[in-house]
Amino acid sequence: xxxxxxxxxxxxxxxxxxxxxxxxxxxxxxxxxxxxxxxxxxxxxxxxxxxxxxxxxxxxxxxxxxxxxxxxxxxxxxxxxxxxxxxxxxxxxxxxxxxxxxxxxxxxxxxxxxxxxxxxxxxxxxxxxxxxxxxxxxxxxxxxxxxxxxxxxxxxxxxxxxxxxxxxxxxxxxxxxxxxxxxxxxxxxxxxxxxxxxxxxxxxxxxxxxxxxxxxxxxxxxxxxxxxxxxxxxxxxxxxxxxxxxxxxxxxxxxxxxxxxxxxxxxxxxxxxxxxxxxxxxxxxxxxxxxxxxxxxxxxxxxxxxxxxxxxx
Amino acid sequence: xxxxxxxxxxxxxxxxxxxxxxxxxxxxxxxxxxxxxxxxxxxxxxxxxxxxxxxxxxxxxxxxxxxxxxxxxxxxxxxxxxxxxxxxxxxxxxxxxxxxxxxxxxxxxxxxxxxxxxxxxxxxxxxxxxxxxxxxxxxxxxxxxxxxxxxxxxxxxxxxxxxxxxxxxxxxxxxxxxxxxxxxxxxxxxxxxxxxxxxxxxxxxxxxxxxxxxxxxxxxxxxxxxxxxxxxxxxxxxxxxxxxxxxxxxxxxxxxxxxxxxxxxxxxxxxxxxxxxxxxxxxxxxxxxxxxxxxxxxxxxxxxxxxxxxxxx
Amino acid sequence: xxxxxxxxxxxxxxxxxxxxxxxxxxxxxxxxxxxxxxxxxxxxxxxxxxxxxxxxxxxxxxxxxxxxxxxxxxxxxxxxxxxxxxxxxxxxxxxxxxxxxxxxxxxxxxxxxxxxxxxxxxxxxxxxxxxxxxxxxxxxxxxxxxxxxxxxxxxxxxxxxxxxxxxxxxxxxxxxxxxxxxxxxxxxxxxxxxxxxxxxxxxxxxxxxxxxxxxxxxxxxxxxxxxxxxxxxxxxxxxxxxxxxxxxxxxxxxxxxxxxxxxxxxxxxxxxxxxxxxxxxxxxxxxxxxxxxxxxxxxxxxxxxxxxxxxxx
Numbered sequence: 045x046x047x048x049x050x051x052x053x054x055x056x057x058x059x060x061x062x063x064x065x066x067x068x069x070x071x072x073x074x075x076x077x078x079x080x081x082x083x084x085x086x087x088x089x090x091x092x093x094x095x096x097x098x099x100x101x102x103x104x105x106x107x108x109x110x111x112x113x114x115x116x117x118x119x120x121x122x123x124x125x126x127x128x129x130x131x132x133x134x135x136x137x138x139x140x141x142x143x144x145x146x147x148x149x150x151x152x153x154x155x156x157x158x159x160x161x162x163x164x165x166x167x168x169x170x171x172x173x174x175x176x177x178x179x180x181x182x183x184x185x186x187x188x189x190x191x192x193x194x195x196x197x198x199x200x201x202x203x204x205x206x207x208x209x210x211x212x213x214x215x216x217x218x219x220x221x222x223x224x225x226x227x228x229x230x231x232x233x234x235x236x237x238x239x240x241x242x243x244x245x246x247x248x249x250x251x252x253x254x255x256x257x258x259x260x261x262x263x264x265x266x267x268x269x270x271x272x273x274x275x276x277x278x279x280x281x282x283x284x285x286x287x288x289x290x291x292x293x294x295x296x297x298x299x300x301x302x303x304x305x306x307x308x309x310x311x312x313x314x315x316x317x318x319x320x321x322x323x324x325x326x327x328x329x330x331x332x333x334x335x336x337x338x339x340x341x342x343x344x345x346x347x348x349x350x351x352x353x354x355x356x357x
Numbered sequence: 358x359x360x361x362x363x364x365x366x367x368x369x370x371x372x373x374x375x376x377x378x379x380x381x382x383x384x385x386x387x388x389x390x391x392x393x394x395x396x397x398x399x400x401x402x403x404x405x406x407x408x409x410x411x412x413x414x415x416x417x418x419x420x421x422x423x424x425x426x427x428x429x430x431x432x433x434x435x436x437x438x439x440x441x442x443x444x445x446x447x448x449x450x451x452x453x454x455x456x457x458x459x460x461x462x463x464x465x466x467x468x469x470x471x472x473x474x475x476x477x478x479x480x481x482x483x484x485x486x487x488x489x490x491x492x493x494x495x496x497x498x499x500x501x502x503x504x505x506x507x508x509x510x511x512x513x514x515x516x517x518x519x520x521x522x523x524x525x526x527x528x529x530x531x532x533x534x535x536x537x538x539x540x541x542x543x544x545x546x547x548x549x550x551x552x553x554x555x556x557x558x559x560x561x562x563x564x565x566x567x568x569x570x571x572x573x574x575x576x577x578x579x580x581x582x583x584x585x586x587x588x589x590x591x592x593x594x595x596x597x598x599x600x601x602x603x604x605x606x607x608x609x610x611x612x613x614x615x616x617x618x619x620x621x622x623x624x625x626x627x628x629x630x631x632x633x634x635x636x637x638x639x640x641x642x643x644x645x646x647x648x649x650x651x652x653x654x655x656x657x658x659x660x661x662x663x664x665x666x667x668x669x670x
Numbered sequence: 671x672x673x674x675x676x677x678x679x680x681x682x683x684x685x686x687x688x689x690x691x692x693x694x695x696x697x698x699x700x701x702x703x704x705x706x707x708x709x710x711x712x713x714x715x716x717x718x719x720x721x722x723x724x725x726x727x728x729x730x731x732x733x734x735x736x737x738x739x740x741x742x743x744x745x746x747x748x749x750x751x752x753x754x755x756x757x758x759x760x761x762x763x764x765x766x767x768x769x770x771x772x773x774x775x776x777x778x779x780x781x782x783x784x785x786x787x788x789x790x791x792x793x794x795x796x797x798x799x800x801x802x803x804x805x806x807x808x809x810x811x812x813x814x815x816x817x818x819x820x821x822x823x824x825x826x827x828x829x830x831x832x833x834x835x836x837x838x839x840x841x842x843x844x845x846x847x848x849x850x851x852x853x854x855x856x857x858x859x860x861x862x863x864x865x866x867x868x869x870x871x872x873x874x875x876x877x878x879x880x881x882x883x884x885x886x887x888x889x890x891x892x893x894x895x896x897x898x899x900x901x902x903x904x905x906x907x908x909x910x911x912x913x914x915x916x917x918x919x920x921x922x923x924x925x926x927x928x929x930x931x932x933x934x935x936x937x938x939x940x941x942x943x944x945x946x947x948x949x950x951x952x953x954x955x956x957x958x959x960x961x962x963x964x965x966x967x968x969x970x971x972x973x974x975x976x977x978x979x980x981x982x983x
Contacts, residue, residue: 085462087406087434093713095739105438106457113408113461116434121713121742125731137942144732144941147965148739149711317453339460398775400719400747418751419770426721426774429747628770629763652773 091120114346160184190223213273239263404433427659473497503536526586552576717746740972786810801979816849839899865889
């Protein structure tokens with residue numbers, strides 16, 4: 045496994061595939077250290093004198109900001125490079141961009157790219173001791189998002205084994221969903237339900253041990269955790285959905301529908317939310333929503349991953 | 358008053374309305390601490406481990422830079438988020454943006470927005486202990502600009518009570534003017550003159566105790582302080598003014614006109630200046646100009662406000 | 671010489687013209703201090719409490735990033751201001767931008783501008799104790815690039831006096847070439863060869879003691895150092911070159927051609943490279959290439975220059 049070295053340590057965080065339950069638990073325990081007893085994020089010197097470079101080939105103020113804040117809370121020097129995808133259409137140029145930044149002594153790259161596999165490609169270019177975090181590559185993976193979701197679930201539910209988790213929305217195009225499913229399986233979640241119209245479900249996904257639902261009510265019935273996904277408007281243009289209104293009618297998380305889940309069910313969303321489309325405000329802002337808690341934990345999780353990847357290097 | 362807590366402490370700085378003379382004097386004394394005896398800005402640890410987020414919904418490199426420099430001089434972690442107004446056309450989204458940044462543990466928001474009242478709206482969303490500074494909201498207010506102007510006037514004139522202050526230009530559309538008038542009144546300035554063509558004066562403003570002049574020569578006659586405002590070119594398009602040339606002819610501050618003011622009168626401008634329109638270069642760069650001194654004091658004033666809003670939180 | 675004070679110390683770095691061999695050697699020795707024995711860049715407090723402002727009137731993520739990283743490694747507060755050239759078409763406005771940033775207490779400006787001489791203009795505006803680094807002005811100079819090239823050559827070749835250095839490409843429009851030639855001459859390089867088609871060679875350059883070649887093979891024959899320049903695509907539009915393909919055919923550095931140089935010749939390029947046009951990948955990534963080493967040394971050289979310009983001020 046290219047992201048793990050001979051001693052079992054993480055060199056990069058590209059995917060959650062291949063990470064053991066023990067390792068995920070270790071990352072979650074490390075995350076605990078960055079939150080104090082008042083639920084405040086700590087400020088440490090763990091990355092002092094290190095240089096973290098955010099290389100975003102795809103615009104994302106939100107995700108870039110979370111990594112920038114996490115790195116600064118660890119006292120790293122942070123450089124953000126917004127690269128227009130156009131300028132690096134050729135793989136060769138992407139490689140040169142990375143090699144140049146590495147020559148400037150970047151210790152850690154945080155990469156987002158529109159192409160699946162870009163983070164793996166970048167990890168192959170860098171020299172030993174330089175780490176890469178995949179902050180989203182095409183429709184492929186977004187491992188830190190899945191980790192923060194795990195951390196949030198663990199925070200509330202303590203144990204994963206008896207949970208029923210429903211993931212609702214555009215599964216087929218979601219890198220979040222892909223990483224999420226991997227993570228939940230690793231943690232031993234027995235019942236993973238994917239809830240979406242057929243056009244937004246990947247082909248043959250059921251063979252991987254999840255259950256698909258095209259009916260929202262059935263899908264969230266008795267669930268402990270409901271993870272709503274963002275619906276990208278371009279799915280309409282592609283003809284995969286008739287309209288946002290129709291989507292909300294069938295798959296929007298309303299207060300009414302939420303009652304079908306367990307009483308203590310929690311609601312999650314990776315953000316940014318499209319209120320009134322995938323989720324109603326009364327749910328998003330309601331007592332079962334963990335949405336802002338996810339954002340908060342997200343900083344701590346990213347701090348933990350950054351420390352794990354750079355410690356002793 | 359929503360920006361002041363029960364103990365009379367400032368929670369946010371949204372407006373100068375309701376701030377007492379004592380309080381403004383306190384802020385100016387606090388500002389003194391950030392300038393050393395060589396007139397150099399200090400570098401302190403007052404905001405170490407705190408996160409300041411600049412949320413600019415309206416582009417302003419200049420103002421954003423002043424707050425960024427002020428926060429860094431206080432050793433804060435600074436994140437600048439440039440939000441396209443388009444993306445947050447709906448109030449709901451603006452709220453989500455703020456709640457998300459708050460969840461990332463922002464301690465202080467510096468906000469600029471094209472809509473009047475946006476800073477108040479944002480202040481209502483944040484939880485106790487998180488502060489908001491209004492860095493300009495529509496045509497409404499720009500309190501730190503007015504504070505730095507006060508500080509500059511006090512630096513030169515020591516006492517406010519016997520001053521005649523003329524504010525010249527687009528009063529009707531200026532958030533600076535609005536905050537300025539509030540501040541000058543609070544400090545006990547007896548003679549506040551607004552000098553502008555009728556089309557750029559707010560209706561019924563005289564009832565608030567200021568005197569309006571449509572004639573520049575009369576307006577600045579014997580003044581101690583002349584505050585020139587920036588003229589936005591869009592006022593031409595709106596038909597409020599015939600031409601820039603005509604405006605300069607009637608209201609531009611020339612060396613000739615400046616002689617009508619007191620001999621020791623000072624000239625101020627919030628910047629950026631449109632030389633040759635509202636002010637001539639010989640005046641802007643002349644010995645009576647305090648324009649660059651304003652910029653310098655502006656950093657110290659912003660440092661003072663940031664410390665006041667976050668101290669002990 | 672406007673960039674050197676009475677005591678022979680550098681006030682600004684605008685050009686390499688007029689800097690003595692002793693001085694260039696001094697800068698290179700200072701650079702040594704920022705690289706440790708493991709060839710890692712150091713992190714120091716040399717610019718703690720100082721404010722470095724990158725003012726880029728011309729977009730350049732790459733160069734801006736190198737200065738930003740260099741300044742952060744010295745613990746400076748760094749502000750980057752991207753100014754659209756349009757907004758400062760008039761010299762007056764450029765002056766106001768600089769005077770305002772200076773009033774915010776910038777200690778050091780790093781400037782890039784599309785007009786030759788812009789850095790000199792800026793240096794004339796700032797007050798004593800404030801330094802300006804020219805990070806590229808039009809077709810004029812780019813002194814830190816030339817310095818890092820010198821440093822790289824010295825690192826490998828130790829002595830300059832017996833070297834043959836070939837600079838290949840768009841000499842006429844290259845600020846890098848201009849600074850490079852000055853630097854190489856000062857260091858006593860006897861054989862400086864400029865290799866380019868006639869349309870890309872400045873008129874009457876040979877009178878300055880360099881030798882021009884229109885034939886690539888002759889130009890690099892027996893060279894110790896080959897510096898390839900970037901070819902800007904706009905040269906085609908201007909009719910100075912027939913096509914990229916034709917250019918590569920005549921002036922591209924291929925493995926075949928490289929054999930004509932000395933066996934231990936090194937290949938350099940200021941980046942970003944257009945692989946397949948001015949240089950082949952097998953050469954760019956080959957054992958004689960110093961291209962990434964240049965980038966690495968570039969940070970250390972910029973650290974040295976920044977310290978030299980601010981020390982004791």
